[in-house]
Amino acid sequence: MVTVTPLGVRVPLCEAAPTVVHVQHVQHVQHGQHGHAGRKAADRSRRARQRPLPGWAAEWGQYGIRVNAVAPGNVSSDNVVDFIGADRFTTWSGGNPLKRNATPEELAEVITFVPSERAGFVTGKVFVADGGRLAV
Numbered sequence: 292m293v294t295v296t297p298l299g300v301r302v303p304l305c306e307a308a309p310t311v312v313h314v315q316h317v318q319h320v321q322h323g324q325h326g327h328a329g330r331k332a333a334d335r336s337r338r339a340r341q342r343p344l345p346g347w348a349a350e351w352g353q354y355g356i357r358v359n360a361v362a363p364g365n366v367s368s369d370n371v372v373d374f375i376g377a378d379r380f381t382t383w384s385g386g387n388p389l390k391r392n393a394t395p396e397e398l399a400e401v402i403t404f405v406p407s408e409r410a411g412f413v414t415g416k417v418f419v420a421d422g423g424r425l426a427v
Contacts, residue, residue: 310406348415357414364421387422
């Protein structure tokens, strides 16, 4: 059994509530809110990626579909350290109040929480997991 949304998309009806989780870097939240000189095009692009979230949540909520995003900060992983260099990556970890980068497991906990039953009444929100970076 399916229901057809106003956009003509067929959504299967099931026991578990369908959930959309968009993962974006914390800079998309940060630059989208504050902007930076000389980066207007990039800032507009980041805002454009965030703008649909509340609308999707409002539109799809009537079908029981939740739409949220997770915005992680820096995450420690070998491929990132290899790409940017250990010294630079270590410097980045000092940019948040916790003075470290997240582990992949910590980020996975947040990403798996968002679609879970424990967050069943939350929709249209960005979960920022950045070690407090946006707070400073």
